[in-house]
Structures are given as structure tokens and as C-alpha cells.
Amino acid sequence: MIRVKAPGLFTTLQDLGRYGAQEQGMPVAGAMDTLGLRIANALCGNAQNTAALELSYMGPTLVAEAESVQFGLAGNMAVEWLPADGGSPKKLGSWRSVTLKRGEALRIGVLGEAYTYVAVAGGFDLPPLLGSLSTYTRAGLGGFEGRQLRENDALPLKSVTPGSDQELAADAASLYGEGPVRVTLGPQAYRFSEAGTQAFLSGEYTVSKEADRMGLRLEGPVIEHLRGADIASEGIVTGAIQVPGNGQPILLLADHQTTGGYTKIATIISADLPRVGRLKPGAKLRFQAVSVAEAESIRRAQEAALKSLLGGMRLARPEGGLDLDALYTANLISGMVDAATGADA
């Protein structure tokens, strides 16, 4: 069992999503950064779709209440190991697994991205809803009691014998890609003027403060419609870029509704969704159109790179080593800078 000593800002259980009931209005939910989830799981020997804790902005403090609990950490974040006797905390790097004994705790502070992941070897011993443990908080469904974690929650674990602690041998950053966010135009690209499409593809957009698991509202050049923003409601896919009447795009992410009645100018390609899911308010982004065939090949290359990254995991070095300390400091500083930008946006 894990005891939640401090819940963090918005910590929920998420797996790769709840598929199969969208036609009945059930949102997919699931991890905002699926690469992060998959890496966290791999680091502690889990199958990739195992539900893990998704952290947001500020992490939780988790106490091991079992003989030993192995955690897999993915995403840039400030991690400390707290000894059971109340002794002084020790800094840990992320992108690794770490095994805690009874009474020891993991304290996670500021995150470098909007979302990071803490998996537990064996996974959580909770009943899935429609095949998934993803939390959809808007309807209070799934995960742990359908809600974000609270102080003193006790999370039951499946019993496993964890392997030795692992770490990534290479930086995960290159997996996420950089540069413009790639999209395919459509499904309603024909409902926008040429100038509108041009504005969308050439302008710089900023993630506004209205950013959560449902989506990111952007601010930037107005995208002009040809005749109104309404359509007969239709199914929506994660990554759809919806443009309501004010011409400001909304990126629809994990908790988006299954259907919607606004025009959608483009869709983010699947390989770029994890990167977009990590964006914080204040982040700047541009868009670039690609073909479906290009998107498919970019995704295959990303999967190959992930496989190679996970294939190159190695035994974790001892905690608090010099290299890790340097890495930790760099991540923490960049995280703080981003957080400050977000607060000012």
C-alpha cells in the first residue's frame, strides 16, 4: 500500500485510456503524455498500459507501507527520498526507478512539464471501469474513487517482487521532438478562408491560462471562418484543433468530450501529442501541416526510438551521485522558470 502524505496539485491515476464506449459518450481520458507513462511503467517492469500516478505542476509525497515498493519515475521533476527515521532527505534524479522500504517516502516538488508520471511495480489493485483505470474527474469516474488524490488516501498495490532499479541510459527529450507541432488539415479545413488557414499555419500561438486535461485554449492570430463555426455534432479525436466563433483555437486533449459541434481546422499527429500534453500556460507554439502518410511514418520512427531507449535501460547508479545532482539542478531550474512564466501568463 502507498499512503498519500501530501497529494500534490492534481494527482490522478491514468493509463493509456478508456476505449470502447466513446459511442456512448464516455471520454477516453488517459495520460496527457503517453510517452512519459510508458517510460515510467517500463522503468519498474510494468506493461505499458498499467495505470500510474499522473502528476501536475506540483508532485505528491508518497509513503511506502509495504516491505518494499518500487517506483518508476518519468518526466523532469524535483525528487527527494525521505528516510523512515526522519533523517535528512536525499536528492534523486528522475527517469529511473527507485525501491523504497516500509516507512520511507518519495517527495516530489515542482515539475518541469505540466504532467509527469510515477508508476508502481505491479500496478494498483483497484477495479477497472470498462477496462481502464483512467480517472475522468468531471464525472467522478474511474481511477481512485473517480477523483484526484487527497491527503491520507491509501492506495492498494498488487503484490510483486520488484527487479533491480533501472535508469535510462540516454536523454528522453529527443523522443518528444521539437520545432512546429505537426498537424494534418481537416476534418473541416474547407470551412475556413484561405487567409484563416494561412494565419493558423504561419502564426505563433501561446497557451493561455485555460489549460487542463480537457484541452488547451490558445491565443494568437484569429483564424477566419467562411460561414460560421457550427457543424452538426460529430465524433472528436484527441488532438483535434477546434476553432469556435472567436477564431482562437482549442487543442482538445485527453478528457475531451466524445462529440462536438464546432469546426475543426486540423488534428495534431499522434507522435506530437505527448509533447503538446506537457505544455504549460505561457508556452509558445507554431503549426506545420503534414500528410497522413508522413504522420504515420513519423509515428513509426518514434516507436522505434522509444523501443531503443527502453532497450538501453541500465542498472541505476547509486543515489546522490555527482552527475545526477547536476541533472537534477538543471531540471529544477528549468521547471521553476516555466512555472514562473505560467503564473505571469
Place this chain on the structure above:
Amino acid sequence: MSNTENQAVGDQATVVFQTMGDTAFSVEFATKVDRAANARVMALHRALAKSALPGVIEAIPSFGALVIQYDPLSTSRAELQQAVEAMLPQLKPEAAAGRLWSIPCCYDAEFAPDLAEVAERRGLKPADVVQGHSQGRYFIYMLGFMPGLAYMGGLSETLHLPRRSAPRLKVPQGSVAIAEAMTTIYPWESPGGWHLIGRTPVRLFEQHRPEPILFAAGDEVTFRAVSRAEFDKIAAEVAAGRFNHGSLKVMS
């Protein structure tokens, strides 16, 4: 693949495939609410489910389109679209297999804050609104907005009204509502802009049921006007977990 808008009513020649990234596309039979086009949407949905094509994750039917989601690592757009195109000439829109539900609804003023206004704006008596609504047989075009919420067409023309200009922030769970040519039931307490004319004590969503969500696209729904006493009796059974929601299915 054309990007021109079509106003088709289900003619195979005018089906349009719209791109939704590398994990989905929509098969568009019409861009507006159209019963014939919807029948083709549902027929393709059935054919797709039966075919079990590799890589297909699931499909979302709506008024005029079927959105097909797939795993781009197990199939490709080109391959999947070709398989779907081959299905189109064989669709059987007439072979709908939806269920028929009879849903208890109490139209008492306490549950129907908009009933008087609807009646007044349509030049009717409140009792006429109740009669008009409870005599209808409604067709579920699609579900969306939240888990279990059904868009049901077939509302009597005498009751058509645009949505409320100011949506409510809190619509009570189970509220029965109308707007434009449709009626719906709010499965959860939520914001909502439709006119509230009654309430049902039954639950459209219960986590513990083998099929948590009651309705599916293609089902039909009728409303049975019940007294406040019967509403309370059913509500108590529902709260105690003793109500069999399967009993709402009408044998036909």
C-alpha cells in the same frame, strides 16, 4: 479524398472521407441531421464491428458521420479506407437492430421549471406539452456531451424551440429536456441549455452494471408519464440498488 462539402443524404457516390490525424478519419454521409444518412452511418458501424478489421480501435457514430479510430502501428489510413470503401455498396441501412425503451417521467412543476414557458411560447397549455412529449417515439441518433447523454430526434413540431439563451450552470440529474427538434435526458448534474420539462428517477449510468450506460445509438425511447408518488417509489428502489433497469426495455 475531397475537401468539398457535401449535402448528401446517404447516396454512396457522395460519401466523403475527412482526415483526423493519423489515428482517425470520418466517413461523412451528410453534414446535417438526416435520418436516412444516419441509417447508413449506423449500417457502416454494424458492418465495421462485424468485420473486425485489424487495427480498428472503435467508431463513433453521429448524425451524419462515422468517426473510425485506428492504431497507425497496426494498419494505415490507405489500407483501412480501402476496406471501408469496399463495405459501402453492401450496407443494409434498413436492418436497424436498436432496442426500445420506456422511460418513466414525472412532469410535475417542481421537476419542470421550463414547462410553463415552453407552453406559452408555443401557444399551448402545459398539459398539451406533456401530452405532446409523452406521446412521441424518439430515435437516438447519437450519444455525446457526457457519458450516456443521448440526442433523440422525433420531437413533435408543436414543441420546437431554440435552446435557452442563457444556459443553466446546474441541471439536476435525470432532467428531461427539449430543444429544437430533439429531446434528451441529463445523466448527471451538469450545465445545460435545453428546456427542462420533466425528470426521470432512473439512472442512465451506473458504474456497477455490466453495461454501465443504458442507451446506445440506434435505440428508440418512449416516455411514460408518472405521478410524483410513482417517481418517489422508483427513486427509492434505484437508490437502494433494487431497481432493475433491464425492465425498462420494452419487449417488441
